[in-house]
Amino acid sequence: MSDASLELQEAPRASQDAHAAHRKKRWRGFVLPLLAFALWWFVSRDAKGSHGLLVSPVQVLQTALEQVRSGALLRAMTASLTRELTGFFIGSSLGLALGALLGVSKIANRAIAPSFNTFKQVSLFAWIPLISVWFGLGDLAKVVFLSLAALVPVVVHTNDGIRAAPPRLLEVARAYRYSKLQLLTAVVLPAALPSIFTGVYLALIYSWLATLGAEYLLVAGSGIGNTLVDGSEQFRMDLVLFGVIVVGLTGWALNALARAIQRRWFDRRAN
Numbered sequence: 001m002s003d004a005s006l007e008l009q010e011a012p013r014a015s016q017d018a019h020a021a022h023r024k025k026r027w028r029g030f031v032l033p034l035l036a037f038a039l040w041w042f043v044s045r046d047a048k049g050s051h052g053l054l055v056s057p058v059q060v061l062q063t064a065l066e067q068v069r070s071g072a073l074l075r076a077m078t079a080s081l082t083r084e085l086t087g088f089f090i091g092s093s094l095g096l097a098l099g100a101l102l103g104v105s106k107i108a109n110r111a112i113a114p115s116f117n118t119f120k121q122v123s124l125f126a127w128i129p130l131i132s133v134w135f136g137l138g139d140l141a142k143v144v145f146l147s148l149a150a151l152v153p154v155v156v157h158t159n160d161g162i163r164a165a166p167p168r169l170l171e172v173a174r175a176y177r178y179s180k181l182q183l184l185t186a187v188v189l190p191a192a193l194p195s196i197f198t199g200v201y202l203a204l205i206y207s208w209l210a211t212l213g214a215e216y217l218l219v220a221g222s223g224i225g226n227t228l229v230d231g232s233e234q235f236r237m238d239l240v241l242f243g244v245i246v247v248g249l250t251g252w253a254l255n256a257l258a259r260a261i262q263r264r265w266f267d268r269r270a271n
Contacts, residue, residue: 044057055237060238060245063242064245067242075222076227077246077250079221079222079223080223080224080250081250083142083211084146084207084211087142087144087147087207088207091147091148091150091154091203092150094147094151095152095154096196098112098151098158099158099159099162100159102116102155103160103163104162104188113159124210125213127145128214131144131145131218139221146210149203149206149207149210150203150206154196154203155199157200158192158195158196161191161192161195162188164192165188165191169187169191193266197262200258205254205255212247213225224243224247224250225243228240228247231243
């Protein structure tokens, strides 16, 4: 049997082994949540629970069913995700434009970068009093807040990615007399894409985290953050834990979606 035929037979086996290893690593991520759930179940079963501080998984499940049947969960998640995605797209778009400007133009970098570096050191939540005065407590104020959350990581990673373009590639492109537009589109942007994707990914996660903060501090309107507020004010720990679980699962889903899009994009470019 030739070496080529042996390689053809071994290739599927190697692929199967890689997929099996990937499945094992993926299932390991469920170990800690399952242990936490088992501990919660055990402690809540043995607790007296008259004070209402610790509720059982069954109570949380009943609350979840009530929220689903009444449509409260759908309304809250629709409001939260609409705000989150609106702020994410506005902040990311502005971040891409500003980051590209800082990365391409030395004049803009010298004029704007010092002020931006000072701006990004201000805590995001420090802007809430100013935003609430200017835009009120409604959806507009929340979208502005979420746009700020998405803006900073996209600007930073876009600027860094463009400035980190390999000098050898730039030299080759100049040797072939590429125009500035060709240099940007054919060399600089492809080299900067991994960093840009990282910034957009972080913007998606940060804007979701900021959604909860905005709904908690700018309390007008509906949303999953307001569900947490209602549960806290009514001293309903079942509603609070339900909201926490929904927030965690939504964040996990957004993270998985962003990673899947990133992998598919780069796999397509590699092929």
